[in-house]
Amino acid sequence: MPDLDLLCLFVALTPVWPVLGAVLIALLMLPPARPSERLVALVGRVTLVASLLGALAGVALRFISGPVDYRLGDWYHAADESFPLVFLFDGLSASVSLLTAILLLTTANFSRHYLHREPGFIRFVLLMLVFGAGMHLLVLAGSVELLFIGWEFVGITSVLLVAFFHERAGPVQAAIRVLVTYRLCDIGLLLCGVFLHQWLHTTVWVDSFRGAATEGPSISATAVALGLVFAAMGKSAQFPVGGWLPRAMEGPTASSAVFYGSLSVHAGVYLLLRAAPLIEHSLAARVALVVVGAVTAVMAALSSQVSADAKSAVAYATASQVGLMFVACGLGFYTLATVHLIAHATLRYYQFLRTPSALQDALARRAALGRTEQDEAAALWEGVGLRRRRFIYRLALERFAVETALDRWITRPIMGLSRWLDGLEHRFLALHDRPVPARPSDPP
Amino acid sequence: MKHTIVAVILPLLWLLPLLAAAVVQGLLRDHRQQRALAIATSSVVFGLAVVLLVVNGSGHAFARDDVEAGPVFLSLHYHMAVDGLNAVLLPMTAAFALASLLCAPRSDLRGDTTARILVVEAALLGSFLSMDAALLSLFWIASMLPLWQDTRRSGSRPLHVLMTMSLVATVVALLGAIALLANHGISLGLRAPLDLIAISRADVPPPALAGWLFLFAGLLRMGILPLHLWLTAAAARAPGYSAILALFTPLGSFALARVVIPLFPHVCEQFSSPLVILGTATALYGALLAVGQHDLRRVLGYFWVSQMGLVLAALAALNAPSVAGALMQAMSSVVEVGGLMLIALEVEARAGTTDMRLLGGLVRHAPRMATGFFLLSAAAVGFPGTISFVAEDLAIQGLLRQHPVAAGVLLIVTAINGIVLFKAGKRVFLGPPSPHTTALRSFEDLHGWEYLASVAMMGTLLVGGFVPEPLLAVRSGVVDALKRIELPTTGEP
Numbered sequence: 001m002p003d004l005d006l007l008c009l010f011v012a013l014t015p016v017w018p019v020l021g022a023v024l025i026a027l028l029m030l031p032p033a034r035p036s037e038r039l040v041a042l043v044g045r046v047t048l049v050a051s052l053l054g055a056l057a058g059v060a061l062r063f064i065s066g067p068v069d070y071r072l073g074d075w076y077h078a079a080d081e082s083f084p085l086v087f088l089f090d091g092l093s094a095s096v097s098l099l100t101a102i103l104l105l106t107t108a109n110f111s112r113h114y115l116h117r118e119p120g121f122i123r124f125v126l127l128m129l130v131f132g133a134g135m136h137l138l139v140l141a142g143s144v145e146l147l148f149i150g151w152e153f154v155g156i157t158s159v160l161l162v163a164f165f166h167e168r169a170g171p172v173q174a175a176i177r178v179l180v181t182y183r184l185c186d187i188g189l190l191l192c193g194v195f196l197h198q199w200l201h202t203t204v205w206v207d208s209f210r211g212a213a214t215e216g217p218s219i220s221a222t223a224v225a226l227g228l229v230f231a232a233m234g235k236s237a238q239f240p241v242g243g244w245l246p247r248a249m250e251g252p253t254a255s256s257a258v259f260y261g262s263l264s265v266h267a268g269v270y271l272l273l274r275a276a277p278l279i280e281h282s283l284a285a286r287v288a289l290v291v292v293g294a295v296t297a298v299m300a301a302l303s304s305q306v307s308a309d310a311k312s313a314v315a316y317a318t319a320s321q322v323g324l325m326f327v328a329c330g331l332g333f334y335t336l337a338t339v340h341l342i343a344h345a346t347l348r349y350y351q352f353l354r355t356p357s358a359l360q361d362a363l364a365r366r367a368a369l370g371r372t373e374q375d376e377a378a379a380l381w382e383g384v385g386l387r388r389r390r391f392i393y394r395l396a397l398e399r400f401a402v403e404t405a406l407d408r409w410i411t412r413p414i415m416g417l418s419r420w421l422d423g424l425e426h427r428f429l430a431l432h433d434r435p436v437p438a439r440p441s442d443p444p
Numbered sequence: 445m446k447h448t449i450v451a452v453i454l455p456l457l458w459l460l461p462l463l464a465a466a467v468v469q470g471l472l473r474d475h476r477q478q479r480a481l482a483i484a485t486s487s488v489v490f491g492l493a494v495v496l497l498v499v500n501g502s503g504h505a506f507a508r509d510d511v512e513a514g515p516v517f518l519s520l521h522y523h524m525a526v527d528g529l530n531a532v533l534l535p536m537t538a539a540f541a542l543a544s545l546l547c548a549p550r551s552d553l554r555g556d557t558t559a560r561i562l563v564v565e566a567a568l569l570g571s572f573l574s575m576d577a578a579l580l581s582l583f584w585i586a587s588m589l590p591l592w593q594d595t596r597r598s599g600s601r602p603l604h605v606l607m608t609m610s611l612v613a614t615v616v617a618l619l620g621a622i623a624l625l626a627n628h629g630i631s632l633g634l635r636a637p638l639d640l641i642a643i644s645r646a647d648v649p650p651p652a653l654a655g656w657l658f659l660f661a662g663l664l665r666m667g668i669l670p671l672h673l674w675l676t677a678a679a680a681r682a683p684g685y686s687a688i689l690a691l692f693t694p695l696g697s698f699a700l701a702r703v704v705i706p707l708f709p710h711v712c713e714q715f716s717s718p719l720v721i722l723g724t725a726t727a728l729y730g731a732l733l734a735v736g737q738h739d740l741r742r743v744l745g746y747f748w749v750s751q752m753g754l755v756l757a758a759l760a761a762l763n764a765p766s767v768a769g770a771l772m773q774a775m776s777s778v779v780e781v782g783g784l785m786l787i788a789l790e791v792e793a794r795a796g797t798t799d800m801r802l803l804g805g806l807v808r809h810a811p812r813m814a815t816g817f818f819l820l821s822a823a824a825v826g827f828p829g830t831i832s833f834v835a836e837d838l839a840i841q842g843l844l845r846q847h848p849v850a851a852g853v854l855l856i857v858t859a860i861n862g863i864v865l866f867k868a869g870k871r872v873f874l875g876p877p878s879p880h881t882t883a884l885r886s887f888e889d890l891h892g893w894e895y896l897a898s899v900a901m902m903g904t905l906l907v908g909g910f911v912p913e914p915l916l917a918v919r920s921g922v923v924d925a926l927k928r929i930e931l932p933t934t935g936e937p
Contacts, residue, residue, distance in 0.1 A: 030899070076834060078916040081765040081841045083834075145837075149828040156822065159866070166807060166874040173875075179866050183859040190855040197844055418736030421729070429602040429677065 007061050008070045012087050014054030014097060015136035015150070018104075021047030022129040025122065037121055041112050044125045048105045051132060055101035058094040058140070067091070069142060069206045086142030086204050092273055092338060097139045099342055103262050103349055104132045110353065111254040120164055124252065131157035135263050139270065144193040144203040147274070151189060151235070151267070155182040158264050161255040162248045171250035178244045185234020185241060189271075192227030195220055196278075209277040217281045225285030228275050229292070236268030237319045238326060239296040243403045245319050246303075249311040256311060257352035262345035265318055269341050272329040279329070286330045293326025302396040305377055310358035318348050450500050453492045454524045457534065458570040458583075460485055460492075461541070465562035475553065482558045483545050486565065490538035493569075497531045497918075523639055524573040528919050529701055532775055533572050533694065539900075540782055541565035546893035547786055549793050557683075560590040571695055577625050577638040577703070581618035584661070584695065588614060594683050603677045610674040614661050621657035625650055644707055655708025662704060665696030666752040669726040676733075679745030679785070694774035697755050701771060705762070712762055719760030720843070724850040724857075726753030731860040735867075740788045740798040743868045744781060747824070750861055751777045757850055758839035766842020771919050772835035772912075776905065780824035780832065783901040784865075787817050790894060791872065794887050800868065803884070805877035810889040814873035816898040821865035823905040826858055830909035834916075 021043050028035040028043075061068060067090035075083040107128060115121050134153025141147035159182065163175035196203050199220035200211035212221060232238070237245035237260075248260050259265065272279060272289070279285050297320045304316030321344050328337040354361060362372050381389055398404075464485035468478045526534070544561055545553070563586070570583035588611050595607040622638060628650045629637020636642055643650055667675030705712050712719075730750025737743045755777070758770035790813065791806070792798045807814040823830035826837075836858065843851040877884055890898055908915050 076912045076916060078765065078768045078838060078912075078919075081838060083837065152828050156827065160818075163870070163874060167805065167876065169875045172870050176867060176870055180863050183862045187856055187859050190859075191852060194840075194844060194848060194851055194855070197841075198848055414732070415736055418732050421733055422736055425673065425676075425733075429606075429673070 004061075004065060004068075007057055007064070008068060008087075008089065009072075011054055011058040011061055011089055012070060012072055012085075012140070014051050014058065014101070014140060015133045017047040017050035017054070018129040018132040018136070022126050022133070025126045025129070029122065029126075034122065037112075037116070040122050040125050041108070044108050044129060045105070047129060048101070048108050048132060051136060052098075052101040052105055055094070055097040055136075058089055058097050061089050062091055062094040069204075071142075083145060084143060084204065086146060087140050088142035088205050088274075089140065092270075093139050095338070095342060096270055097136055099345060100132070100135045100139060100263055103258055103345070104128065104135075106349075107254050107258045111252075114254055115252060118252075124161070124164065124255070127157045127161055128255070128258070131161075131259070131264075135267070138267060142205050144189070144196060144205075144208075147271070148186075148189055148193065151186065151231075154264050154267060155179075155186065155235075158182070158248070158259050161251045161259065164251045164255065168250075174244070174247035174250045177247050181234050181241050181244045185231050188227040188230030188232075188234070190227075192224050192231065195223045195227060199224065205274065212278050212281055215281075217283070221278070221281040222284050225275075225279040225282035226288065228271060228279060229285050229288050232268030232271045232326075233292060234268070235271070236265055236322045236326070237296075238268070238292050238323060239299060240402050240406060242296060242300070242319050243399065243406075246307070246312040246315045249309075249315055253311075253352060253356055256315075256355075257349050260315060261318060261348035261352035265322060266325075266341050266345050269322060269325045269329065269337060272326070273334055273338060273341075276329065276334055280332070286332075289326050289330030293323040293328075293330060296320065296323030297327065298323075299396075299400050299402075302392060303399055306393060306396045310355045311352070314348065314351050314355060318344075321348075446499055450496065450526060453496055454526065454573060457489060457492055457496070457538075457573065458566045460489055461562040461566035461569070465559040465566065468562065469556065469559040475550065478558045479545065479550065479553050482553075482562055483542065485562065486538060486542040486545055489565070489569070490535055490542055493534035493538045496526045497535055500526045500531065522579065523575040523636070523641075524570075524579075525575045526573065529698070529771070530572040531918055532915065533698065534569060536775065536778060537565060537568050537572065540778065543782075543786065543897040543901075547790065547897055552793070560594070564590050568695065572698060575640050576636070577640060577643075578622050579638075580640075580699070580703070581622055584618060584665075584699070585611070585615055587695065591678065591682060595678070598681060598683055600677075600681045603681045606674040606677050610664060610671075613664055617657040617661040617664075621654040621661075624654040624657070628654070640703065640707065649710070650707055652708060652711050655704055655711040658699060658703050658708070659711065662696040662699040663722075663756070665699065666694075666756060667696075667726075667749050668722060668752060668756055669729050669749070672726070672730070672749045672752075675749060676742065676745035679748060680739060680742040694755070694778055696752070697759060697770065697774040700756075700759055701767070705759075705767075712760070716760050716762050717847070720757045720847050720850050723753045723755070723757030723760055724853050726750070727757065727854055727857045729753070731857045731864065734864040735860065738800055740791065740800055740803075740868055740872060741785070743800075743864060744785050744788055747784075747861060747864060748777070748781045750857060751781065751824070754836070754839065754854055754857070757847075757854060758842060761839075761843050761845070761847060761850075763842045763845055765838045766845075768916060768919055769835045769837070769839030769842060772831060772915065773839060776831040776835055776908070777824070779901050779904055780820055783820045783898065784817065784824065786894075786897070787813060787820070790890065795884055800871040802878050803872045804875050805873070806884065806887055807873040809884065809887040810873070812890045812895055812898070814869070816890065816902065817869050817873060818866075819902050820905075821862075821869055823902070823909075825862040825865060828909075830905045831912065831915070832905075833909055834912040 024043055025035070025040055028039070067088070070087040070089060072085040072087065075085050077083070108125070111124060111128070115124055118124070130153055134150045134157065136150070138147050138150030138154060141150055159175050159179045162178050163172050165171045193203050196208055199218075200208050200215070202208055202211065215221065234241050245260060245265065249256055251259070279289070300316045300320035300323060304313045304320060307313035307316055321340070325337045325340050325344075328334075328340065362374075366372050384392075464481055468481060472478045472481065541561055541564070545558070548557070567583045567587035571580055571587060574580035574583060592607045592611050595604045598604065625643065626637050628648075629643065629646075632646055632648060634642050634646065664671045727750045730746045730748070730753055734743050734746035734750065737746065751773070755770045755774045758766040758773065761767075788798050791803070795803060795806075797803070823832055826832040826835070840851045840854065843854070
């Protein structure tokens with residue numbers, strides 16, 4: 001059916017438009033004269049509108065023909081191996097792709113005014129377009145490899161936008177923390193690909209779902225599922241690797257909203273939903289999901305209540321809700337998790353955009369109702385004893401010492417080993433060193 | 445016609461830079477004239493190398509007969525060829541020499557530096573073209589001499605000792621291998637006993653010890669653990685622009701693919717797994733050491749060691765995708781690490797140091813340099829859309845067939861390397877300026893040729909990454925030829 005093929009191709013091009021926009025802006029930046037804000041914003045909006053049309057076509061395709069496993073061909077092939085361009089268009093990918101397109105277009109319009117005359121305006125639009133391309137690719141990908149490309153694009157743009165105000169030490173340090181967490185947890189996704197390849201000889205979602213159903217539970221299935229869970233934990237800021245999320249609030253509000261309120265932070269949940277037929281075969285992975293999600297939900301909710309700034313409070317609250325989505329995925333409530341994802345992403349997006357005027361909103365609410373959300377939360381704790389309340393407060397304030405433990409047990413030993421090996425090499429080189437004899441004319 | 449073009453261009457490629465070096469050293473006194481002649485020569489050589497790539501850059505020399513063979517003199521046989529294995533390396537080496545000459549501050553090009561760059565360029569091009577073991581060894585050793593001479597004057601005794609040891613070890617290993625091969629060839633009655641094609645076609649395989657010696661020299665050149673010390677020391681302390689070309693070449697991996705794998709398949713078969721383990725250990729070791737460094741040049745030195753470990757592991761796996769990935773990675777590493785090193789040298793030339801504790805916030809003064817550093821870093825760690833992504837994908841796919849643990853470790857190494865480079869970029873370019881220095885106010889951005897060289901490198905990596913098929917097609921002949929090694933015939937120890 002040639003028309004359906006054309007529609008599939010149009011949907012598959014959804015991630016391409018933002019990339020073209022980003023390339024065009026990069027080329028405009030090559031000459032010494034910078035392009036105008038108006039031109040850059042126009043390029044951004046046009047390409048994001050094209051992307052939105054692609055996402056709408058994806059929804060139409062879902063209603064016309066149901067799920068489609070679309071194989072466009074090979075990106076490259078060499079020596080018996082190839083990189084297939086495979087897309088999976090179904091209800092999940094269509095709905096999340098549409099959400100992505102709408103939120104990105106909204107962000108483009110919002111940031112036109114919010115970041116007007118900001119020195120990094122062009123950089124922001126360029127990174128947002130790259131992020132958009134990555135997010136669409138992640139959502140529409142029909143294989144682990146293609147999803148990984150989108151995953152990486154989302155990760156690197158996230159890091160660069162956290163360091164948007166790079167002249168200060170705080171944002172740069174925060175970006176490093178985000179990068180370290182992302183890179184380490186990406187290993188989970190890469191290992192998942194490796195295990196899938198070894199186990200089922202394919203990384204295409206549809207083929208691997210079929211293969212996993214035939215093979216049933218096994219050690220390989222558990223390894224694949226745990227790799228996926230680890231990758232999702234990093235991207236969705238779950239215990240114990242979620243310390244980066246409040247730090248990521250150093251970026252501009254518009255990027256906080258679209259990355260950590262709505263899209264990027266939910267990418268982990270999307271991965272779990274996408275790969276649900278693989279995770280279902282592993283009881284260990286499902287238990288891990290429930291435990292990690294529940295622990296995060298409780299810890300992040302408490303941390304949110306003791307946060308002194310609005311963006312951190314919303315960030316912790318986001319992690320808490322995402323934790324509940326993990327629990328839902330672990331228990332097999334995939335439809336609930338999908339609805340929760342879309343509703344939560346939309347709500348948090350709005351909340352993040354409102355945070356610059358949080359104080360004004362709180363005052364307005366207090367004037368109208370006589371109380372605020374914080375007052376209500378404080379009232380809930382009245383029933384708990386003072387000592388216990390103080391203990392929990394202290395724990396929440398210390399963020400449950402998770403980062404201190406990670407630093408002590410992981411970062412420091414690695415850095416210690418690195419310095420010890422470096423010291424060994426230095427000592428070896430010093431064996432060949434000899435002091436230069438001082439000349440009589442040299443000063444003492 | 446094609447044959448004539450190749451026959452004319454081949455000797456020009458290595459002779460022109462040598463003649464230019466002689467003129468620069470002996471006849472010209474004016475530094476501007478020296479620089480102009482060197483740049484003109486390198487440009488011509490680059491153009492000729494591109495012509496060779498277009499005309500004859502595919503297939504494998506061992507599978508063809510239209511190679512350029514000359515007379516035999518005292519067993520030394522002038523025999524050079526261009527094929528898929530060296531066709532891309534030729535313009536790349538010439539381009540890198542050109543970039544070094546264009547980007548080096550004019551004050552740094554005084555003295556013998558210009559001539560040294562040209563000599564190293566000629567020696568490397570000669571090595572890549574040689575189809576005779578003695579000729580290859582001669583050029584190989586010649587490519588190390590300028591750097592060795594530089595280290596004598598660098599003031600760092602450990603560096604000079606390491607370079608001397610490395611040079612002596614290379615000379616001994618290559619001379620030993622040549623002696624064994626010559627003895628073998630003469631006993632078989634070969635007209636050119638050191639000719640690589642003649643040896644490969646002989647009924648009796650060459651002695652395994654010669655293969656071991658070539659392998660040792662190759663590993664030393666690649667900076668594989670524990671033979672890496674000269675590479676990291678030179679990357680950190682050697683005088684910059686003249687050393688960069690001598691350091692950042694895939695000559696070691698090229699020698700393995702040109703000599704060791706085709707001529708000594710039994711050696712490769714026997715020690716495939718240990719070499720994969722050695723490569724993986726080197727990759728992990730380099731990444732671990734790079735994490736704790738405070739000097740940008742040292743970071744890049746250890747990162748380079750780590751990358752070479754990955755190349756060795758993939759090459760030693762001896763299957764078609766891993767070899768294709770290794771050859772591609774060896775080539776793209778040159779552009780990436782070489783480009784990063786050029787930026788480090790530009791930082792050193794402007795700020796007087798590459799100690800990251802004394803730097804910071806340079807993006808305010810040098811946004812182009814910072815952008816170039818971060819883009820090259822992303823390319824170096826195999827970010828999707830760059831050549832390294834394709835190379836690493838193929839290498840890992842190949843390794844997965846028989847060495848899944850090594851593949852898993854290399855994935856972790858790639859993640860650590862990403863952290864290493866971004867952290868280094870952050871310490872140099874982002875954040876507030878270091879409180880320990882006030883000399884960065886007049887720091888200048890990339891300009892002129894520096895900027896163009898940086899854009900050209902990024903363009904090469906991105907275009908090659910998005911459209912990798914032509915690059916893979918160039919190497920396909922070589923990979924097909926090496927595929928025969930996957931199941932080598934046994935019978936000879």
